[in-house]
Amino acid sequence: MERPEFEINIGKNGKVTVEVKGTSGKRCLELADLIKEILGHEEKRTLTAEYYAPDSKVRINTKVNRN
Amino acid sequence: MSAVCVLTPLVITSWPVLASAIAGAAASMGFTIQPAVVQDENRKVRKKGVETEIENSEIIKDEIGPGQKIVITKGDISIEIGQDERGACTVCVTGSKHSDVELRAIGEEVAGRVVQQFAYHKLMTELKNRNYSIVDEEVLADESVRVRVRL
Structure with a gap:
C-alpha cells in the first residue's frame, strides 16, 4: 500500500508550497492542515483529481457465472 | 498529488531562534556577521538607509534586550536586523554605492x-518530533529547498 507523502518546497522568498501525495479525500485535507498548523498562514489551496478519487480501500466482487 | x-x-x-535563522541566511548569501550590538535607544543615531520588515513576524518579548541587533555586512552593504516598537522584525539596509531601490531589493x-x-x-x-521520515532533501537551482x- 502506498504511504502518504509531503513534497515541500521552501522558496528563497520564504513562501512554502506543500503537495500532499498518495492519499485522497478527508485524510488529504488533514495532512495539509498539519503543515498549516506548524507554519501558520495559508494563502491558497488547490485540490487535484486524486483528492476526489475513492479511498484506497477498494473491494472488488467477482462472481463466476456457471451457467 | x-x-x-x-x-x-x-x-x-x-530572539535566539531568529538569530540562528539570520546566521543561516547570512552565510548562504555571503554576508559576514559582526559582533553583537546593543544600541542605546537614547543615543540612537539614524543612518541613511532603507528599512523593511519581515512579514508576519513577532519576536517574543523578554527574549531580546532593547536596542539589540544583529549586523551583517558584505562589501559596502550593512544590514541591521532588530525589532520595532510593535515587536516586528526589522531589516535596515545601508550602502553608499547603492540606490534606495537596490537597497530595498537587498x-x-x-x-x-x-x-x-x-x-x-x-x-x-516538528516533522521529526512526529516521527515522520525525511526521505530526500535538496537545494534547487532557484535556491529553494x-x-x-x-x-
Whole structure:
C-alpha cells in the first residue's frame, strides 16, 4: 500500500508550497492542515483529481457465472 | 498529488531562534556577521538607509534586550536586523554605492532568506518530533529547498 507523502518546497522568498501525495479525500485535507498548523498562514489551496478519487480501500466482487 | 497548499510562515519566535535563522541566511548569501550590538535607544543615531520588515513576524518579548541587533555586512552593504516598537522584525539596509531601490531589493531578499531558514528548521523539527521520515532533501537551482517527507 502506498504511504502518504509531503513534497515541500521552501522558496528563497520564504513562501512554502506543500503537495500532499498518495492519499485522497478527508485524510488529504488533514495532512495539509498539519503543515498549516506548524507554519501558520495559508494563502491558497488547490485540490487535484486524486483528492476526489475513492479511498484506497477498494473491494472488488467477482462472481463466476456457471451457467 | 491530491492537494497543493501555498503557505506564508508566521515568524513568531524567540530572539535566539531568529538569530540562528539570520546566521543561516547570512552565510548562504555571503554576508559576514559582526559582533553583537546593543544600541542605546537614547543615543540612537539614524543612518541613511532603507528599512523593511519581515512579514508576519513577532519576536517574543523578554527574549531580546532593547536596542539589540544583529549586523551583517558584505562589501559596502550593512544590514541591521532588530525589532520595532510593535515587536516586528526589522531589516535596515545601508550602502553608499547603492540606490534606495537596490537597497530595498537587498533587504527584501535577506528578509525572505531569513524566513526560508526559519521555516525549514521549524518544519524539520516538528516533522521529526512526529516521527515522520525525511526521505530526500535538496537545494534547487532557484535556491529553494525541496524536502520529501514520508508519513
